Amino acid sequence: MAAKDTVPSATGLERLVEALRVLPGVGPRSAQRMAYHLLQRDRGGAGQLAQALASALAGVHHCTRCNNFTEEEVCALCRSPRRDPSLLCVVETPADLAMVEQTLSYSGMYFVLLGRLSPLDGVGPRDIGLDRLLARAADGQVEEVILATNFTNEGEATAHYIAEMLRARGIRASRIARGVPLGGELEYVDAGTLSQALIERRAL
Amino acid sequence: MNRPRAEHEPGYVLHTYPYRETSLIVEAFTRRHGRTALIAKGARRPRSALRGVLLSFQPLRLSWSGGGEMRILVGADWQGAASLLRGAGLMCGFYLNELLLRLLPREDAHEALYDDYCEGLSRLAQGSLPTSTVLRMFERRLLAGLGYALQFDRDAADGAPIRPEGSYLYEPERGPVAANGAGGEMVVSGRTLLDMQADDYRRPETQAESRALMRALIGLRLHGQTLHTRAVLLELQEM
Numbered sequence: 001m002a003a004k005d006t007v008p009s010a011t012g013l014e015r016l017v018e019a020l021r022v023l024p025g026v027g028p029r030s031a032q033r034m035a036y037h038l039l040q041r042d043r044g045g046a047g048q049l050a051q052a053l054a055s056a057l058a059g060v061h062h063c064t065r066c067n068n069f070t071e072e073e074v075c076a077l078c079r080s081p082r083r084d085p086s087l088l089c090v091v092e093t094p095a096d097l098a099m100v101e102q103t104l105s106y107s108g109m110y111f112v113l114l115g116r117l118s119p120l121d122g123v124g125p126r127d128i129g130l131d132r133l134l135a136r137a138a139d140g141q142v143e144e145v146i147l148a149t150n151f152t153n154e155g156e157a158t159a160h161y162i163a164e165m166l167r168a169r170g171i172r173a174s175r176i177a178r179g180v181p182l183g184g185e186l187e188y189v190d191a192g193t194l195s196q197a198l199i200e201r202r203a204l
Numbered sequence: 205m206n207r208p209r210a211e212h213e214p215g216y217v218l219h220t221y222p223y224r225e226t227s228l229i230v231e232a233f234t235r236r237h238g239r240t241a242l243i244a245k246g247a248r249r250p251r252s253a254l255r256g257v258l259l260s261f262q263p264l265r266l267s268w269s270g271g272g273e274m275r276i277l278v279g280a281d282w283q284g285a286a287s288l289l290r291g292a293g294l295m296c297g298f299y300l301n302e303l304l305l306r307l308l309p310r311e312d313a314h315e316a317l318y319d320d321y322c323e324g325l326s327r328l329a330q331g332s333l334p335t336s337t338v339l340r341m342f343e344r345r346l347l348a349g350l351g352y353a354l355q356f357d358r359d360a361a362d363g364a365p366i367r368p369e370g371s372y373l374y375e376p377e378r379g380p381v382a383a384n385g386a387g388g389e390m391v392v393s394g395r396t397l398l399d400m401q402a403d404d405y406r407r408p409e410t411q412a413e414s415r416a417l418m419r420a421l422i423g424l425r426l427h428g429q430t431l432h433t434r435a436v437l438l439e440l441q442e443m
Contacts (some may be wrong), residue, residue: 157294
């Protein structure tokens, strides 16, 4: 087979460049730069990266209670005696959970959907584990479920249907508020946000 | 010279898809250019001004440049005024958008249908009509806009007026004919046909029969594809 001789199979370097391209924001050129850097200047770092990646892949999975990443069956946050078990905050992603934690103003528990209802993409309730959320919320300790999904149409629809299902089961649901950002000057707020802030205004 | 090809065109976002690292492909429905795909560069950056704008169900003014299959969005302004969909209305809105995405060919202006869409959304937002009525009215106008106008007031075989007490088989390419004992979702009562002709969906039997009939007629145009929104809604109802 003459063709096989002229087209060599992928070398380790080529496979590394190709593998690095799975990272967000990494195109062929940056992937090549990274590969050369790892092999040429930082072989120790490359070893650490390979090990960390392998052990994370093997050891990190989703918490059986909240769906967040953990190496244990139930994550530290879900096991913590200092968290308030009567509050359950529903977020779309682990990054959203980290953001809510950063506020230092919430001490309840979480449930991570790992997505949102997106009917046009065919993402339905089972794809985001709503059956598991309902079971979690019905543990007898949860008194209020705080819906902190995004303020997109998909996030709003997700919050709406979760709230309906919780209501049918006698569990209180609430939605985080939205409006003008902290320190926001009306002049610079987008019209849609300001319009919602006016619609959802409250008495003083 | 990079002159915009279209400026401040009234339109809606039907759906968006991630594109490259930070961009979006926007499937838009515009009044004068019909369904069109636009690339919104950088729209997924954390501080993009387009983030709160390129959402479905809100009236926008869109500007773009370039011809061909893919155009570059150069501006999107929120037109406000209309109230947003909420709750179950959102799911109806997704359904309307999916119908348009599946059935409407690109770059075909449908101004009357666009106006029907605006009206449908505002009725869903205000709750001025039952949602099923809004959906049936839009489905019928959509099929008419695609060239499949439905006839509900005359027997297609002999041109006689529909009798309310009669039973009819709706033949997709012709119209209603006497059912003569046929069955299935294409068989409806004369009363239902007359109600549909008048956009009057108050009768429960009319609601049920018209829903089944329209689903079958739209199903024909989808050539066997199933609608995601319908499947998701069924799944939600089972929970």
